[in-house]
Every structure is written in C-alpha cells, then in structure tokens.
Amino acid sequence: MRKNCEIKLIGTPPSPYVNRVQFVLNLKSIEYEYIEENLACKSELLLASNPVYKKVPVLLHANKPPIPESLIIIEYLDEIYPDIHPILPSDPLGRANNHFWANYIDTKVSRRLHKFFWKHLT
Template structure:
C-alpha cells in the first residue's frame, strides 16, 4: 500500500484521460485499485466524488477529498511522490512552460478530434484536418526543442508532456487512419514554422 493509503481510481479503460493517470501511477510505482465506470449507469461513488462534471478520472484515497481532472491528479501525484520518477522540472519557470504546452494539448489540439467526429460535411472535415495537422506541427516543433535530440519531451526519460500527449497517440492514429490523414509525417515540411 502507498503512503497515501488505499487508492482507488475511477476510470474507463478506453479513456485517454484515465490512461494518462494510470501511466503516472505506474511510473511512480503507486499501487491502486481500478474501478471501471459504466457511463450509461454511473456509480454513486462517481456522482458523489465528482458531482460537478461526473467524469473520470477521479482519484480517491483515505479521508481526503477526491481529486478530479487528469492534469490535477497528475500534479497531485507529482507533489505527493516527488522523488519517484519526477515528471516536471525543478525550476518554477520551466514548469510553467511545460504546463502551457499541456494546456495547448488539452484545449487546442485534442478537442479538434471531437469536432472532426461530429462534423458531417466533407468541406468542414477537410478544414479541421488541416488545423489538426498545423497544430501537430506546432507540437512536433515543441518536441524538437524540449527533447534536445533525445527520445522524449523529458529528454532521456518520460516526462510530463510525454504522458499528456502520449495518451492521445492511439486515438490520433486511429482517427487519422479512419479519415485518411496522418499527423506525424516524416516528409512534411515544418522547419520554417516560427515558434521560438
């Protein structure tokens, strides 16, 4: 059992937001009990522990208030387990920059996939695909800057942005194949994109 006592994670196996919390629990070797939610019949535990959004993930432990929202849960785990697989840099300014990109991924990049799914007309879909590709290029450039020639955003090891973006990559591949486009294309030109 972790020093946080028994931990329950309310989740859904196919949710990327839940998966990112699972990545972090595993990276930090924190044991937890996974409780699968049925969205058509949400549990009383979910409704009472996240009464505002009624969404997963929710982390529940000991007598503390439940922790909701994936990035808030990850920040919480980073604060409670700072010495095991540190995900964020020590400098507050560097942390702020990383969190800016996490915000970009969650609010500017991934929601376009939901809009693509709901847009029925071909023209609307093509415009969204173009925006997704543009924003993925911004992320690719960010990756080049942070990884500094190493395999991860975090450098030699998995960092915060690897977890935040990584949980979506299965979905982006699936939706890309289904809609016949590719976000990470080795021949696409992006090097002139001015960002930094």
C-alpha cells in the same frame, strides 16, 4: 492494480485522460485499485466524487477529498511521491511551460481529435 489499496482511480478504459493518470501511477510504481465506470449509467461513487463535472478520472486517496481532472491528479501524485520518477520540472518557469503545453493539447488538439472521431464513427 489491487483491491483495498490506499489509492483508487475511477476511470473508463478508452479515456486518454484516465490513461495519462494510469501511465503516471505505473511509472511511479504506485499501487492502486482501478474502479471502472460506466459513463452511460454513472455510479453514485462518481457522482459524489466529482459532483461538478461528473466525469472521469477521479483519484481517491485514503480519507482525503476526491481529486478530479487528470492534470491536477498528476501534479498531486508528483507532489506526494516527489522522489520517484518526477513528472513536472522543479523550477517554476519549467512547470508553467509544462502547464501551458498540457492545456494547449487538452483544449486544441484533443478536442479536435474527439470531434473528428465522433464524426467518422457515428
């Protein structure tokens, strides 16, 4: 994770959404700069890069528009580096099935875990 890389990831360490992007970046051996965000005091970079949700992760790639949302970032990385450890299936039905389960985990499982931990940690 060096500075001055073409790819930068805005994130925060305890986020499983950031962690899943980091996993893919590392699996594909993509060099990137990690920009740690303080969500209690959001930076101008985050607010400008993800003005809709104002959340991490956000991928910055050269001079292209920022890419928010972990699953979208992973799909993008898989498309620009297709020959290095492909993440998504190549067939449309397989990708659709993959998207279904990723969405299910995000909407059903992750939210319940998040509520459980916040309830017991506060």
